[in-house]
Amino acid sequence: MSGGDNGRSAGKGSSPSGKAPHGNRRHPGGRGGSRPQAEAPKRKSVTPRELALNILVKVAESGAYSNIQLNRSLQDSGLSRQDAGLATELVYGTISRQATLDHWLSKFVAKGLHKLDKWVHQLLRMSAYQLLFLDRIPTHAAVNEAVAIAKRRGHTGISGMVNGVLRSMDRSRAELVLSAIQEKTPVATIALRHSYPEWLVARWVAAYGAETAEAICAAGNEQPHASIRVNTVLAGRDERLQELRDQGAHAEASAIAPSGIVVSGGGNLADTDAFRQGLWSLQDESSMLVAEVVAPKPGMKVLDCCAAPGGKSSHMAELMEGKGKVWANDLHAHKRELITAQTERLKLRNVEAVVGDALALPERFAPESMDAVLLDAPCSGFGVIRRKPEIKWTKTEGDITEIAALQRQLLERVSGLVRPGGTLVYSTCTMEREENERQIEAFLGEHPEFRLDADWPEAILRSLQSAGVVGDDFDGQLQLLPQHFGSDGFYIARMVKVR
The missing domain is CATH 3.40.50.150 (Vaccinia Virus protein VP39)
Known part of the structure; x- marks a missing residue:
């Protein structure tokens, strides 16, 4: 089976989504979009950054699928919708941009990234992502929370190193931009600028040319939007469009799918009466x-x-x-x-x-x-x-x-x-x-x-x-x-x- 349906494995699936809580990504990272949301708040046992870090470490160590780990963790987290959105953005964004983040981090970690414990490496990646790709997260929030996590998980030396690396990155932010990345070959430049393995970029350049290949890579780092397929046995698309708009969602008819609607600001679309009643399905x-x-x-x-x-x-x-x-x-x-x-x-x-x-x-x-x-x-x-x-x-x-x-x-x-x-x-x-x-x-x-x-x-x-x-x-x-x-x-x- 191939992708596009809700809950697919092996590179498949879409999720209920809403706007990331802390605004658009910074200039290097592309446009904003939507990510899965948590259930209604239960009890707050971890911060969104701690939850994201736990997932990142698990994905790195065991090869777990990020979307499955994220959905499971959010269901039990008790995080608010806003905090769940932040955790989601941190997981997907950090994994998407990890090669570029490592390229920049390596300039500030004297002993080399390969010598770091996995959780420390992931903490630095996640924090650097906030500094360089998320435009409304204050520097002090990203750095202070990273240092606090490092203190809880490690020792004074680790927290001091994390603090020093992140503050150095913040001071050098003007130099850490995607457009400044220039490697010896177009393939290497595209791969590092957009955070993809070189072998995959090389295949796409051979198949589509460098310009289209770079556009594919850039699009792959954007946040997916939420879309639903109207059950036309029960009602037409226009009727559902109007209902969504009346409920305050921004909804537009799909440009390509006759029964599709693209939705933003609609909250968790799977947690609605309309979904439970079979009026629509989540699908790309x-x-x-x-x-x-x-x-x-x-x-x-x-x-x-x-x-x-x-x-x-x-x-x-x-x-x-x-x-x-x-x-x-x-x-x-x-x-x-x-x-x-x-x-x-x-x-x-x-x-x-x-x-x-x-x-x-x-x-x-x-x-x-x-x-x-x-x-x-x-x-x-x-x-x-x-x-x-x-x-x-x-x-x-x-x-x-x-x-x-x-x-x-x-x-x-x-x-x-x-x-x-x-x-x-x-x-x-x-x-x-x-x-x-x-x-x-x-x-x-x-x-x-x-x-x-x-x-x-x-x-x-x-x-x-x-x-x-x-x-x-x-x-x-x-x-x-x-x-x-x-x-x-x-x-x-x-x-x-x-x-």
């Missing part, structure tokens, strides 16, 4: 396009091969007006509950959640038995880096090669389930050519019974064309980059079985 705009491109009709038989947590399956069921059947398959038994919970919340009765290896789906379903098959494939997830920034540090080129091999196997296996005249849609939440265009090129070369299909919904095509994302030569496959609409990076290919 790019991810919403996938079901629209499948374009299932009422009465069809549709298979979602890698479905959890069910966002695209439920969207297809909505487009089918509850008529016909969607089989939502996932490898993991515990994720069946996620799919079922989602379809029940949305009051959809035409989705059946099934558990099994997608490679074995031809053993469950008869050949050519489906009107449409969606393979939302496992992928590297680089299109959702802004939601899970640690993946740019944990993924390797070898991972891309391995996952591309699995994608080829999956395409080969599930394509036989499409009836003649039926539709096969392949999607990922990455910008990797090896997983996207080259994957489909190889598949079509071996399967002449399929061809690309440019018969996409007209409203979506108009939006893409007006934004200059696709041209008159559109052939049925789309690579959305995160800078195009401020949504996730996504690839979608629509194919038709011609015989």
Whole structure:
């Protein structure tokens, strides 16, 4: 499965969000945005900076996903909404910018960053992030809290070192700007300026050119906005738009997703009566396009091969007006509950959640038995880096090669389930050519019974064309980059079985 639905793993997922509490990021860090919020305040047991530090250390030491650790920690923290927003910003921002922060910190840590205890290193990163990327946090607040944490966790020597490093950075702030970073090669400059591994930047420069690659990197460091998908079985988008505005939220119709709304100032959108009543779902705009491109009709038989947590399956069921059947398959038994919970919340009765290896789906379903098959494939997830920034540090080129091999196997296996005249849609939440265009090129070369299909919904095509994302030569496959609409990076290919 690829990203864009709430709660996805392996580089996937979006969260309820609201404005970061201490204002926009400083000039080096890009525009402000939204982050997940905590539950209603319970009891305050830790400060937001302590909570953020605990999460950063856990992510660094165990490879835990930042969004999962953050959500768990916030639920039990008792932090106010404002403090929860600060903790969230510190976690995501520090991980996103860690290479740049280390580059600057290394100028002030005499013995070298590699000799620091992990918690001290993370504390310095987190505090430097506040000094250099968050514009409304007073210097004294960032420094004094860092020193207080160092005293509680370490000894006088550590707290003194932390104090000295941060105050030296503050005095040198005019020199510590992204535009001043100039390395020997364009790849190295982009990588250090925007905090990405050089191997990944090199791949994007080779695929898209240096200018576009740098834009991809910059967009990946921005905060994701909150977006919802209206359940059009129950009401239209305009009605929901007006309701949100009446409630004081800033809500705008998505520029690309017909049932999408972009929301800010709406608080925790998952903790609303409208969400609980199934009036909308949390989903990224790019991810919403996938079901629209499948374009299932009422009465069809549709298979979602890698479905959890069910966002695209439920969207297809909505487009089918509850008529016909969607089989939502996932490898993991515990994720069946996620799919079922989602379809029940949305009051959809035409989705059946099934558990099994997608490679074995031809053993469950008869050949050519489906009107449409969606393979939302496992992928590297680089299109959702802004939601899970640690993946740019944990993924390797070898991972891309391995996952591309699995994608080829999956395409080969599930394509036989499409009836003649039926539709096969392949999607990922990455910008990797090896997983996207080259994957489909190889598949079509071996399967002449399929061809690309440019018969996409007209409203979506108009939006893409007006934004200059696709041209008159559109052939049925789309690579959305995160800078195009401020949504996730996504690839979608629509194919038709011609015989």
